[in-house]
Amino acid sequence: MSVDVIPLYLTFKLACFSALILFFLALPLIFWLYFTRSPLGYTVRALVNLPLVLPPVVFGFYLLLFFSPAHPLGHFLQYAFHLRLVFSFEGLVVGSLLLNVPFMVNPILSALEALPASLCEASLVLGKGRWTTFRRVLIPSIRPALLTGCVLTFAHTIGEFGMVLMIGGKIPGVTRVASIAVYDEVESLNFGAAHLYCAALVAASFAVLLILLLVNKRFARTW
Amino acid sequence: MPSFSLSVRKRLQTADGERVLDITMEVGANERVALFGPSGAGKTTLLRMIAGLSTPDSGRIAFNNEVWFDSETGINVPSQNRGVGFVFQDYALFPAMSVEKNIAYGLRKAQTSRRKDFLLESFGLQEFRHRLPHTLSGGQRQRTALARALAPNPRILLLDEPLSALDPLMRASLQEELDRTHRQMPVPTILVSHDMAEIFRLSNRVFCLQSGAIVKSGPPREVFGGSDDRLRFTGTVLSKSDQGVLCILTVAVGAEVSSIAVLRDEAQNLSPGDRVGISAKSFNPDVKKLEIG
Numbered sequence: 001m002s003v004d005v006i007p008l009y010l011t012f013k014l015a016c017f018s019a020l021i022l023f024f025l026a027l028p029l030i031f032w033l034y035f036t037r038s039p040l041g042y043t044v045r046a047l048v049n050l051p052l053v054l055p056p057v058v059f060g061f062y063l064l065l066f067f068s069p070a071h072p073l074g075h076f077l078q079y080a081f082h083l084r085l086v087f088s089f090e091g092l093v094v095g096s097l098l099l100n101v102p103f104m105v106n107p108i109l110s111a112l113e114a115l116p117a118s119l120c121e122a123s124l125v126l127g128k129g130r131w132t133t134f135r136r137v138l139i140p141s142i143r144p145a146l147l148t149g150c151v152l153t154f155a156h157t158i159g160e161f162g163m164v165l166m167i168g169g170k171i172p173g174v175t176r177v178a179s180i181a182v183y184d185e186v187e188s189l190n191f192g193a194a195h196l197y198c199a200a201l202v203a204a205s206f207a208v209l210l211i212l213l214l215v216n217k218r219f220a221r222t223w
Numbered sequence: 224m225p226s227f228s229l230s231v232r233k234r235l236q237t238a239d240g241e242r243v244l245d246i247t248m249e250v251g252a253n254e255r256v257a258l259f260g261p262s263g264a265g266k267t268t269l270l271r272m273i274a275g276l277s278t279p280d281s282g283r284i285a286f287n288n289e290v291w292f293d294s295e296t297g298i299n300v301p302s303q304n305r306g307v308g309f310v311f312q313d314y315a316l317f318p319a320m321s322v323e324k325n326i327a328y329g330l331r332k333a334q335t336s337r338r339k340d341f342l343l344e345s346f347g348l349q350e351f352r353h354r355l356p357h358t359l360s361g362g363q364r365q366r367t368a369l370a371r372a373l374a375p376n377p378r379i380l381l382l383d384e385p386l387s388a389l390d391p392l393m394r395a396s397l398q399e400e401l402d403r404t405h406r407q408m409p410v411p412t413i414l415v416s417h418d419m420a421e422i423f424r425l426s427n428r429v430f431c432l433q434s435g436a437i438v439k440s441g442p443p444r445e446v447f448g449g450s451d452d453r454l455r456f457t458g459t460v461l462s463k464s465d466q467g468v469l470c471i472l473t474v475a476v477g478a479e480v481s482s483i484a485v486l487r488d489e490a491q492n493l494s495p496g497d498r499v500g501i502s503a504k505s506f507n508p509d510v511k512k513l514e515i516g
Contacts, residue, residue: 118315121276124302125309126329127375136328140319 003196006173007181010089012204014177015157018096019104019150025097026104026149031134033105034112049106051099060166063095067167087169092177095167096157103152111145112138144219151212155205226252226411227379231272231282231292235435237263244268244435250379253409257422257443260432266415267312269432270381273413274309275302286378308377308410310385314368316356322367323352329375342370345407346400362393366400373408380412386421391478398424419447419457454505460497463490474499 029048033041051059067074067085077083085091115138123133139146161179168175170184178197185194230247244265250256258266271277273284275291278299284292291300317325326348327339343349346366356364365385372380385401386394398421405412405425416422422429423443431439431446439446448455458476470490473482483501493499 116313116315118311118313119317121274121302122309122311122315122371123317123328125274125276125305125307126371127303127306128329129303137317137319141317143319 003193004172004181007176007178007197008200010174010176011158011178011201014089014092014096015154017093018100018157019154021093022097022100022104022153023146023150026101026108027139029101030105030108030112031131033109034134034138035130049102052102055162056099056160057162057166059099060095060163063091063098063163063167067091067094086167087171087175089168089174092164092168092175095163096160099160099163100153100156103156104149107145107148107152108142111142115141144216147212147215147219151208155208158201158205158208226250227286229273229282229284231269231279231284233268233272233277233279235265235268239263242435246432246435246437248430248437248440250411250413253411254428255405255412255414255426257414257416257426257429258432259416259419259422259429259446264432265435266432267383270309270383270413270415273379274307274381275300275305306375306378308372308375308380310365310368310372310380310382312383312385312387314356314364316364316367316371318356321353321355322348322359322363325356325367326370326374329371331375338374342374345404346370361389362397365389365397369401369404373404373410376408377410380410382412382414384415384417387417394418394421401425419443423447453502454508455500455502457498457500460493460495460499462495463493472499474501476501 029044033044033048064086065071067077069075069078069084069086074085077085083090085094119137119141120133123137124130128136159179160177161183164175164177165180168177168180170176170180176184178201182194182197182201185191185197227250229249231244233244235242235244242263242265246265246269248256258269260266268277272279272292279292279294281294282292283290283294286305289300290296290298291305292298317328320328323339323343326342327335330338343352346369348363348366348370351359351363351367356367359367365388369385382401386397389397402425412426414422414425416425426443429440429443429446430437456476458474458481461473461475461480463473464471465487466484468487469484470487471482471484472490472493473480
């Protein structure tokens, strides 16, 4: 029996891209949320957490609508940047970035809020601005939470199904990731292949979480 | 001429309900001033307002001719531009930075290395320079925090109970160090403290705060009444036992516990937990030198 490994490769590629890109995109947002006193902060926090309560398939549905070349946004992206976000790997990445915002933002933000306020104040009094304080004092003080944010995003992307199916379709070699491959194989009663994909996903997810725990334990000891 | 003047009002939420902090004070060039008073009196809030970490409801704060805060003209200079040195009660050392990086943090690039070495040396931190704060002892952390606050040559130094977390022996040696530091690098200093001995040693003027107002101020000797020939202590009653006409009180004074006998009538309204002031004639008591360590 030959098993197509490309869905597994796509899944891990998507998970790596999502975690890495989202980490850098989320930092300015976290910075703003941490320092803002504007009432808008609460609205943005609610928006950030929306993907937690919304079924991913709903998310995928709206993305499919907005990114389709028939919609002004999709049309604009296609003609201005030659970027087609429906039924493409780039579309999966964008969808996954949006869907994972709470998994990246929440652990980092709550770690920041658990730091004593005096750390930030000490840096301000020493003549540094907020961004310098954030970059040089606050962020390095919460390294375990940074890792947690990345790992949660990575792991959550591995398991994503509804959004990926909606916006990606299931184009073999492009958007047919492992979770969709499992579903396909089961539908065609091909249980052997489904078993292999599932076992690979279980093993990878478990390994990632184990590494997270071990690394955090090491941080806790040296800190 | 006072180099620093302040006159502020702020409503505070305390454990005993709302209270108004209303303070006017001046600090001269290189003067060392202490704020003394019970917790909740507003001492820390006052320091925070000077540093720009807390905003008064109204008033004015000025350093020489430079206005840091004025509610009438709407001036409020942000913390980072005031040039104050602040030593926090919890030291607030940056956990991911070594001792020397903590100290160098507030320095400009050009002055970094020489100034850093000077501070490491004068605070005896040379051998710990690469250590992270969590591996240091309480005294080493305190010295690092002080060195970090002094590094950028602050215009005023604010110390928020800097020694309260340390044991008495360490306190004594760091008080000496603070005293020496002030002689080496004179800078106007405001110290918040609960400890009279510390205030005697480290300040030439003390402001007593109570319920948000200054109730007494002057040289420590006058304010704490050391001028007559009596020994004075403040302590806490731990227990009380009636012995006929006398009553034996066990009182904790600082780190020591003593038993004292008083007339039963005098002890009538005392109960364990009460704060008491004790004074006795100070003529010819036994005085012995203690060996440190």
